[in-house]
Amino acid sequence: MKIVILGAGVIGVTSAWYLAKAGHEVTVIDRQSGPALETSFGNAGEISPGYASPWAAPGIPAKAMKWLFMRHAPLIIQPAPDLAKVSWVMRMLMNCTSAAYTVNKSRMVRLAEYSRDCLMALRADTGITYDERMQGTLQLFRTQKQVDGAYKDIKVLKADGVPFEVLDADGCIKAEPGLAHRRDAIKGGLLLPGDETGDCFKFTNSLQDMAIAAGVTFRYGVKIERLEAEGGKISGVQTSAGRFVADAYVLALGSFSPLLARPLGIKLPIYPVKGYSITVPIVDAQRAPESTVMDETYKIAITRLGDRIRVGGMAEIAGFDMTLHQKRRDTLVHSVEDLFGGAGDQSRATFWCGLRPMTPDGTPVLGRSPISNLYLNTGHGTLGWTMAAGSGRVLADLISGRAAEIETGDLGYARYQRLG
Structure with missing residues (x-):
């Protein structure tokens, strides 16, 4: 054909x-x-079936209001009028129920787990390399409220048979030794050992x-x-x-x-949600992440890609605008330097943005x-x-x-x- x-x-x-x-x-x-x-081109580098979750979740509307006023906000909504934006946001809010979240996350995890298996087979068949690592994703919690909130995800992970480990601060540092100097900031974590990382480009x-x-x-x-x-x-x-x-x-x-x-x-109910990343050359490997750390507070992923650190995240709802805003870069730098300070050379970092094609249900x-x-x-x-x-x-x-x-x-x- x-x-x-x-x-x-x-x-x-x-x-x-x-x-x-x-x-x-x-x-x-x-x-x-x-x-x-x-x-x-410059995404966060995660291959994260276990972390596959819809943005539409119970409690998100309330969290979104809080995020809009944070200095290092994970969510930014540009005020320019846009009917497509309003329609998409309304449809996403309709999915912010416990029942919808469970259904949406389950089918996302199903496809993501299958995709990880397909990638493993492709790698075995072809020998393709891409700065890949198979050391999992650590979802890092800075507050007890985040630890408690993780149990809705754990319920779905159990139902779908996805391996996971609930960690205390010491367990997080064992998984990611570069976090040792920030033990005081860590309340716990959720480790997804089946996740991988790699350079998509x-x-x-x-x-x-x-x-x-x-x-x-x-x-x-x-x-x-x-x-x-x-x-x-x-x-x-x-x-x-x-x-x-x-x-x-x-x-x-x-x-x-x-x-x-x-x-x-x-x-197609797909809206372009802009994400940002910086790519930072590593200058101190002992301080750098081993795999991916998801900073739950700022919704930012910090990933080891060979001799670089990729820091990616945020959701800016602004249509097809591709402006690189310094405030977004400051948020990425804040997250990585707070957790892995001194690991990378920020003076040589590159700054990028891309438009994620988001559906209302994820x-x-x-x-x-x-x-x-x-x-x-x-x-x-x-x-x-x-x-x-x-x-x-x-x-x-x-x-x-x-x-x-x-x-x-x-x-x-x-x-x-x-x-x-």
Whole structure:
């Protein structure tokens, strides 16, 4: 089958890999000059199935009000009027119930756990390297209230069979010795030993090279203008390089997916939520993190990537604005220096931002669209790197007419159609 994939981030490239391995003729189109140059470029580096959680959770509305007034706020909402923003926020608030949280987290963990298994198999089969580590994620709690609040997540982890350890301050320091000088700030932690870390940009570039060797064609510097539909099917893709025609099409454009889908009557509830990161060269390895530490107070992930520390987080609701704000950088620096002071050279740090494609319920939109030959692999939010391999494998199975290895009925666009 001839397949065109729109988007060459980690989601598009993993989709291309699995589709090529399934025997399809694949072309990937992207406006950038190479793979993983937007949201996949500078993410936090976590592959965290155990930490896969929807932002919509009980208590979030109250917390959000508090966050808005914090000096180092994890949430920033720009006041400019935006109907898409208001609609998305309202739908997210509808998911802030205990029942919705349990359902949403369970299906996110299902896909994330499967994705981690797919990545392990891919690594074993190909020998791909990307500054990977398999030492887990430590969710670090600075207050007793955070420790107590973790039990709603523990309940879901137990139900899904995800391994975890509840740690006191000494246990946190044993897992991450670089925290020893901040023992007084630690009330406890939740260790997820099955989580991994790695450089998403390196991974995507290496996988692209392997995909090319497997027969995939990549067309870069090509602006995607519109999808053309005829007779209930997509008949082609109009681009700055001409018209591309295939048997099936995959929409993997992250935050830009709704813009291409809307003219077809497909209303994807995906909003671009901006995240920031700094990448800091390590100058004292003994003070640096071993894996990923999630600073629960500021919702910031601090990850070891080879000889660098990647510090990423925050949620800025500001549409497609890509301004790099110094205040956001200050928050990232504050978190890493407070916990791992002196580990990195901040004078040589690089500052970045990207647009996370967020759905109101946290789960990506994965599977066939209402148009029979158009498939969706988008809306992964903060978990594109975590869910990429599994999402690509599921998509390849569905397009190839094979049964997926996990339940996928609640991952697709139909869940939004039911809501109207």
